[in-house]
Amino acid sequence: MITFDHLSKEYNGVYAVNDLNFEIPGGEIFGLLGPNGAGKSTAILMLTGLIEPTAGRCLIDGVEVAKNPIEVKHRIGYMPEDVGFYTNLSASENLDFFARLYGLDTSTRKSRIDELLSMMNLDGVEKLVGGYSKGMRQRLGIAKALLNDPAVIILDEPTANLDPQGVADYRRIIKKMAADGKTVLVSSHILSEVSLVCTSIGVLSQGKLVAEGTWKELTRVLQGEQVKILVETRGSMPEFNHPDLISAEYSNENHEAVITARSDIRDDIADTLREQNVMIRQLTLDRSTLEQAILLYYNTGDK
Amino acid sequence: MKSNGLPVIARKELRDHFRSRKFLLIFGIFLIITTIGMISGAAEYNKELQQYNERQSVADDDEFGMGFGGWGKPSIMSIYLQVSLLIITLGAVLGIAMGFDLISKEKETKSLKILLSHPIYRDEVINGKALGGLLALAIALGITFIITFAILLLSGIVPEGDELLKILVFGGAAFLMILSYFALSLFMSTVANDSGKALVYTLVIFVALTSLPILVNGPVMSIVIGDPPEYPEQMFSSDSVHRGMSVVSSSVSSDGKVEYKEPEPDPVWEEYNRQIKEYLNKRQSISDTITLISPTMNLQTLSYILLIPDYSRMMSMVFSPVGGDDFEVQETDVFKDIFKNIIALFAFPAAFLGLAYVRFMRMDIR
Numbered sequence: 132m133i134t135f136d137h138l139s140k141e142y143n144g145v146y147a148v149n150d151l152n153f154e155i156p157g158g159e160i161f162g163l164l165g166p167n168g169a170g171k172s173t174a175i176l177m178l179t180g181l182i183e184p185t186a187g188r189c190l191i192d193g194v195e196v197a198k199n200p201i202e203v204k205h206r207i208g209y210m211p212e213d214v215g216f217y218t219n220l221s222a223s224e225n226l227d228f229f230a231r232l233y234g235l236d237t238s239t240r241k242s243r244i245d246e247l248l249s250m251m252n253l254d255g256v257e258k259l260v261g262g263y264s265k266g267m268r269q270r271l272g273i274a275k276a277l278l279n280d281p282a283v284i285i286l287d288e289p290t291a292n293l294d295p296q297g298v299a300d301y302r303r304i305i306k307k308m309a310a311d312g313k314t315v316l317v318s319s320h321i322l323s324e325v326s327l328v329c330t331s332i333g334v335l336s337q338g339k340l341v342a343e344g345t346w347k348e349l350t351r352v353l354q355g356e357q358v359k360i361l362v363e364t365r366g367s368m369p370e371f372n373h374p375d376l377i378s379a380e381y382s383n384e385n386h387e388a389v390i391t392a393r394s395d396i397r398d399d400i401a402d403t404l405r406e407q408n409v410m411i412r413q414l415t416l417d418r419s420t421l422e423q424a425i426l427l428y429y430n431t432g433d434k
Numbered sequence: 435m436k437s438n439g440l441p442v443i444a445r446k447e448l449r450d451h452f453r454s455r456k457f458l459l460i461f462g463i464f465l466i467i468t469t470i471g472m473i474s475g476a477a478e479y480n481k482e483l484q485q486y487n488e489r490q491s492v493a494d495d496d497e498f499g500m501g502f503g504g505w506g507k508p509s510i511m512s513i514y515l516q517v518s519l520l521i522i523t524l525g526a527v528l529g530i531a532m533g534f535d536l537i538s539k540e541k542e543t544k545s546l547k548i549l550l551s552h553p554i555y556r557d558e559v560i561n562g563k564a565l566g567g568l569l570a571l572a573i574a575l576g577i578t579f580i581i582t583f584a585i586l587l588l589s590g591i592v593p594e595g596d597e598l599l600k601i602l603v604f605g606g607a608a609f610l611m612i613l614s615y616f617a618l619s620l621f622m623s624t625v626a627n628d629s630g631k632a633l634v635y636t637l638v639i640f641v642a643l644t645s646l647p648i649l650v651n652g653p654v655m656s657i658v659i660g661d662p663p664e665y666p667e668q669m670f671s672s673d674s675v676h677r678g679m680s681v682v683s684s685s686v687s688s689d690g691k692v693e694y695k696e697p698e699p700d701p702v703w704e705e706y707n708r709q710i711k712e713y714l715n716k717r718q719s720i721s722d723t724i725t726l727i728s729p730t731m732n733l734q735t736l737s738y739i740l741l742i743p744d745y746s747r748m749m750s751m752v753f754s755p756v757g758g759d760d761f762e763v764q765e766t767d768v769f770k771d772i773f774k775n776i777i778a779l780f781a782f783p784a785a786f787l788g789l790a791y792v793r794f795m796r797m798d799i800r
Contacts, residue, residue: 232549
């Protein structure tokens with residue numbers, strides 16, 4: 132569990148993070164969204180013990196970061212946005228060095244490193260990290276974040292340089308981690324990525340948390356606006372009837388549909404499909420709708 | 435909860451140094467040139483020793499007792515003196531090369547942020563880097579001195595106790611000098627944003643420290659302490675013979691014998707003597723102080739005192755005004771003479787390692 136307790140950070144009279152106060156429960160994949168300069172990275176740096184807060188505190192599983200940095204760092208796995216490694220070492224040498232810092236014994240180190248390199252498709256790559264592509268470094272960064280089998284995983288822009296296969300692997304791994312009861316905090320500006328992976332979201336704007344909740348809760352801001360929902364099913368889907376429904380465009384022999392509504396009616400659509408025994412392949416908000424909602428929150432922060 | 439960052443980082447740094455092409459190249463050149471210098475020095479020493487022995491045997495057969503003992507027995511120290519300048523120059527380069535990118539490279543490659551996110555204290559990073567560098571230097575110099583010893587022994591030269599001690603002290607001082615430049619470049623690595631700037635800053639200070647004593651001993655000295663007192667004109671009287679600090683008058687008696695009178699104290703000469711002594715002392719103390727600031731010059735001075743027999747005596751003769759009671763130059767204790775140099779060689783790296791520590795601890799990690 133991650134707790135931000137009235138956390139603030141000031142640089143030369145300007146608050147990069149201003150009174151951040153919320154909790155992320157265990158087993159959740161939490162997305163931290165915000166424009167550049169919103170305070171996402173500063174909040175993460177305080178959470179990882181790299182900088183100290185001006186006021187307030189942050190806690191990992193009830194342990195205060197500023198007071199017990201070593202204990203907290205044993206519990207977290209962190210991958211920064213601009214992930215850097217020792218370019219004169221190979222991937223396994225880099226991981227071995229970091230694993231020693233966690234105090235892992237030789238056999239644990241070896242088995243863990245082999246497992247992670249295999250998981251991230253980096254096994255058998257003998258060259259030095261200096262010769263790695265950005266995507267390979269990012270995959271190595273994810274492996275490093277999981278090295279100590281942490282309870283809390285903090286990832287800053289984890290998919291920025293990944294290829295489609297890397298992104299798919301990342302999603303699979305993150306979802307498995309959450310299923311294993313680990314807490315995952317993902318900071319990203321890639322909205323579609325956050326919407327696919329994260330179960331709840333926090334929106335930061337100008338150092339303040341302007342919104343927090345599930346996607347369904349966040350899209351309530353769009354009440355009265357047009358919400359686009361993408362539906363994809365295995366079987367042929369029935370026609371939907373809902374008071375908020377504006378229009379529905381069916382295609383591909385009624386296997387796909389774009390629903391336009393006055394609110395997020397995904398739960399009602401899901402109920403209807405279940406009643407009709409139609410298997411759902413996709414039931415997501417259209418990216419434009421998510422952007423619309425998030426921009427509304429960003430503007431709230433500006434005000 | 436405990437952290438094991440210091441030994442892990444120090445070990446990685448040590449390994450990195452010995453895997454670094456830059457380090458291996460400079461150390462390789464250092465080792466090759468030292469070895470060549472030692473071999474030629476040992477050959478020269480053996481030749482001089484043979485000549486000395488031949489002179490001694492001639493002197494023993496010299497029934498008229500003319501004596502050929504004017505040139506002393508050659509010293510083993512001269513072999514080390516021959517390579518000391520090389521050790522000073524290349525050693526400083528090695529120290530700078532090892533330290534200038536230790537922190538700045540971590541900043542450039544963004545590995546510092548990821549390193550500090552691990553369960554370690556921040557001071558373990560800078561201490562681990564300093565310790566790793568210190569160990570690498572100690573091993574490198576240890577190897578060098580073992581090789582130089584081996585060359586001596588293979589050349590049939592066995593140092594005596596006092597000589598061995600002097601060689602070890604010289605080795606220790608050389609280590610401190612190289613450590614000084616390592617500490618300076620490590621500090622610059624924490625100050626500069628990139629390795630290029632760190633190297634430039636370090637080289638500027640290195641050049642300044644090396645040239646400062648030369649500058650100060652030259653024109654700057656005259657500006658700081660003024661010109662030396664003028665030699666009194668009235669000293670050259672027609673019937674006086676200037677001998678040392680005293681004036682001896684002579685006269686010729688009626689029977690043609692030259693009679694020497696007891697020296698009479700000349701107040702003008704005594705005043706000049708006092709002023710020149712004061713001037714030379716001031717000049718020497720400023721020169722000594724400036725030399726202490728520069729690790730290379732400091733080690734050079736120290737190596738002269740240690741490796742040239744009677745160096746201190748010779749220098750005190752050079753800087754003493756002529757004549758008088760002070761003309762008598764006392765025997766000096768070599769280790770007492772180098773005490774302040776050793777202290778300065780400890781103080782320099784300690785100061786810059788301290789500065790690097792403070793700077794690193796206050797560094798903004800964003």
